[in-house]
Structure formats: C-alpha cells, structure tokens
Amino acid sequence: MPITLRTFSNSMDAHLLKVRLESEGIWCEVQNENATAYAPTPEGIKLVVLEKDIEKAQRFIDQSAHHLQDKKVKPLQCPHCNSTRYEIGHQWLRKIPILHILVRAMRNILLGNSSIAYRCKDCNCTFSK
Numbered sequence: 001m002p003i004t005l006r007t008f009s010n011s012m013d014a015h016l017l018k019v020r021l022e023s024e025g026i027w028c029e030v031q032n033e034n035a036t037a038y039a040p041t042p043e044g045i046k047l048v049v050l051e052k053d054i055e056k057a058q059r060f061i062d063q064s065a066h067h068l069q070d071k072k073v074k075p076l077q078c079p080h081c082n083s084t085r086y087e088i089g090h091q092w093l094r095k096i097p098i099l100h101i102l103v104r105a106m107r108n109i110l111l112g113n114s115s116i117a118y119r120c121k122d123c124n125c126t127f128s129k
Helices: 011-023 051-070 091-095 097-111
Strands: 002-008 028-031 045-050 086-088 118-120
Touching: 002 011, 002 051, 011 028, 011 045, 011 051, 045 051
Parallel strands: none
Antiparallel strands: 002 045, 028 045, 086 118
C-alpha cells in the first residue's frame, strides 16, 4: 500500500526526488500533480512509496541531504566590488524583443556562441564566470 513520503508545492521537485529514488530501486509515484496546476490544494503534490520501502527511502533522503549540506555553493560575485547583485546579459535589450533577438544572433555569428556576460548592479562592471 502506498504511503506519502513527502509533499511538495511544485511538481519539478517531486519528480527530481522520484527519479533519484527510482535509481535506487525504490518504487514511487507523484500524486495530485494535475489538481495543483489549477488551484493550490492543502495536500500539495504527494510523492508516495510502498510501505515496505518507506525506511529505505527516508534513509536515502537523509543521506542525500547530509551530502548536499557538505557542498557549499559560492554565489557568483563581481570581481571588482564582490557584490552578488548582477543582471545577466543585456537586460535593457529584452524590453525590445526583436532588437534582443537581432543582437544575440549577430553576436553568435560574429563571435561564436560566447559565454554569458554579467553586469554588476552596484559598480556597473561587466564580467563572465
């Protein structure tokens, strides 16, 4: 008999955990996914597992959470002022969609598919990763 392992507010998180559990040989299923697409429900999106696998699934989640806590992700910072406030690419071009498309196409043709440019909102410095 299926038992609710976790509830989620979005289906992407539920499906990510589902794939990870299935890779460990644990049967699971996402429920209430379509119901929450139209209006939030108090139950949320459920990820259910078989009763016999509940302990194995919980152990896997606990080990994964511990492993992820060990990996600290450093936020992207401006190399000039160390600010973490930035915008990606030329945001002002996005207000004029056709201009944005043309500039991106020309840049890709002339420079190849170059890396993403960032602009610091504090010091106006442009940088890449």
